[in-house]
Amino acid sequence: MRQNLYLLFAILAIALLGFVYFNYTFSWLSKGLHDMLEFTPSVENKPEVNTDLRFPEGIKYNQPDVSNSRSDVTTLTPWLAPIVWEGTFDLSVIDSIYLQKNITVATTVFALGKYVRFLKEFLESAEQHFMVGYRVHYYLFTDRPDEVPMVTLRPGRQLTKIKTPSSSRWQEITLRRMEMIEKLIEERLVIEADYIFSLDVDTKFYCHWGAETLSDIVAVLHPGYFGTPRTAFPYERRPKSVAFIPPEEGDYYYGGAVIGGRIGNVHKLTKACRVQLDVDRANKIEAVWQEESHLNKYFLYNKPSKVLSPEYLWQDFKQKTSNMKVIRFSQVIKNYAEVRPNP
Ligand SMILES: CC(=O)N[C@H]1[C@@H](OP(=O)(O)OP(=O)(O)OC[C@H]2O[C@@H](n3ccc(=O)[nH]c3=O)[C@H](O)[C@@H]2O)O[C@H](CO)[C@H](O)[C@@H]1O
Ligand SMILES: [Mn+2]
Numbered sequence: 001m002r003q004n005l006y007l008l009f010a011i012l013a014i015a016l017l018g019f020v021y022f023n024y025t026f027s028w029l030s031k032g033l034h035d036m037l038e039f040t041p042s043v044e045n046k047p048e049v050n051t052d053l054r055f056p057e058g059i060k061y062n063q064p065d066v067s068n069s070r071s072d073v074t075t076l077t078p079w080l081a082p083i084v085w086e087g088t089f090d091l092s093v094i095d096s097i098y099l100q101k102n103i104t105v106a107t108t109v110f111a112l113g114k115y116v117r118f119l120k121e122f123l124e125s126a127e128q129h130f131m132v133g134y135r136v137h138y139y140l141f142t143d144r145p146d147e148v149p150m151v152t153l154r155p156g157r158q159l160t161k162i163k164t165p166s167s168s169r170w171q172e173i174t175l176r177r178m179e180m181i182e183k184l185i186e187e188r189l190v191i192e193a194d195y196i197f198s199l200d201v202d203t204k205f206y207c208h209w210g211a212e213t214l215s216d217i218v219a220v221l222h223p224g225y226f227g228t229p230r231t232a233f234p235y236e237r238r239p240k241s242v243a244f245i246p247p248e249e250g251d252y253y254y255g256g257a258v259i260g261g262r263i264g265n266v267h268k269l270t271k272a273c274r275v276q277l278d279v280d281r282a283n284k285i286e287a288v289w290q291e292e293s294h295l296n297k298y299f300l301y302n303k304p305s306k307v308l309s310p311e312y313l314w315q316d317f318k319q320k321t322s323n324m325k326v327i328r329f330s331q332v333i334k335n336y337a338e339v340r341p342n343p
Contacts, residue, residue, distance in 0.1 A: 041190045043267045049194035051216075053097050061092050072323045073309070077251065083221070083307045086325040089212045095133065098211035104135045105214075106193035106263075108181055111140060111201045112166060112173050114339045116147045118201045118332065123151040123159075125205035129328070134211065137193060139184060170340040174256065174290045175277055182270040189263050196266050200257035200331065202339075204316075207328045215306030217269065218260035219299050223310035223318060225253035236293040241285045242276040243293035245300060254299055255313045256292030257331065261305075272298055 041047075068075065069087045076082060107130075111119050123138070130136065138159040142148060143166040153159060164180070167173050181198055189196060195214055225233055230250040236243035259266065273294040280287060280294075287293035314320075314330035337343065 043186060043190055043264055046190045046264060048264065049103055049262065050101060054100070055093075056096055056100065059092070059096050061090055061096075064090075077303070077307055079303050081215075081303065081305050081307055083309055084212055084312070085309045085323075086311060091208075091210065091212065094210065094212050098214060099133060101194075102135075103194040103214075104137055104192065105131050106137050106139060106184075106189050106196040107131075108139045108141065108177075108184065108196065108198045109201050110164070110173060110177055110180075111142045111144075111148075112164060113143065113341050115201055116142060116144045117339070118203070118334075120149040120151065121204050121332070122199075122201050123149070123153075127151065127154055127157070129205035129207060130209050132208075132210065139188075141180060168341050170342060171286060171290050174292075175286075178270045178277060178291050178294075179274040182267060182274050185263055185267045185270070193263055195260065195262055197258065197260040198266075199329075202334050203257065203329055203331050205329050207311075207326045209312065209328045213260060213306070213308060213312065215260075215304075216262050217265040217302070217304050218258075218306045218308060219252075219254040219295075219304035220258035220308040220313045221310050222253045222255035223314050226310050228253065233296075234289060235296055236287040236289070238285070238288075240283060241287045241293070242279050243287040243297045245297055250296075250300060251303075252307070254292075254296055254304075256289065256295055258308065258313050258329070259295065269295075269298055269302070272302075 070085055073085055074083060075085055075088050082088065107126075109119075109122065119140075126136075126138075132154070136157045138157075139162060140148065140159060141162045141164040143164055145161045145163055148161060151159075162184070167176070177198065181196075185196070197213075197218075231247045233245075233250055233253040235245040235250060235253070237247070238244060259269065261269070273291060276294045276297070277291065311324060311326055311328045314324070314327045316330050316333050320327060
């Protein structure tokens, strides 16, 4: 009798322990599941790419110079951001640092209306020269998905088409790029990429463009205004527009054809420009160079951490100047009246 009682106690104790354990494990499991479901990556909590400049041991490369490698051009801004020119970087050092990071570079391209015709050369030349060796994901905004040419991409590279409404005004197309990039970052790039470049499509790569261009937030010097006095920059000069810059301010004139950087930084930029564009729209004013004017305003008060020389944005019709050792990326010649939907 007494033995039976002991047995009953033992069974009860085991059952109790089992119950407690099961409950604990279950709540732990369900908490994990709950956390997983709750964790929607956003721009705020995006796990950032490691920005340490880690360098593998045992790599042989040239000793750095102690004098400036380029005496004909400025290679630093007054806030000490590098201006990237041929001869200022050692690609083998750059790649030793960045290849091991296993990064993905999102590249946004807009090709609406007749601008789809620029895609073939753009993509084919990008596959030859742009971020070769790195994972690249093109996000192509277009209203003519059926006219997108088939271009063979290197391994590890992909292209996603994003159906985009047409527009009857070219200004509207360039203006809307900011908000579309802002949304794309929020909806996809927080998960899918580490860096982003936004590039004009009426362009072609002629030479290497690689990881030397990566940084927090990257601007490009417009080839038409390198060396121009700031008073002659085509900034927005009407105070009614938020993009207004007074004549005594300004560092450089940046091109709207290239914007780059880490996802979070470019999100900040596109959001700020979109908000400014909305204010202008409400006040019924359109800046003289659309989003490029707002971009210049943004970069005046939020300085870029790296600046690309005109090697990274040339124009095919321009004669090569002596300080241009290479042309990497250039605007092709286009017949504005023929390709744009309106004058
Ligand atoms: C070299 C440079 O910095 N260029 C800038 C300049 O003129 P651009 O003459 O370079 O402007 P653009 O006609 O190339 O338009 C900019 C981009 O918008 C897209 N697009 C435009 C029209 C159209 O019908 N379909 C279409 O897809 C396309 O991706 C094109 O590359 O000023 C524009 C703003 O006004 C942009 O800031 C451009 O980046
Ligand atoms: Mn262009």
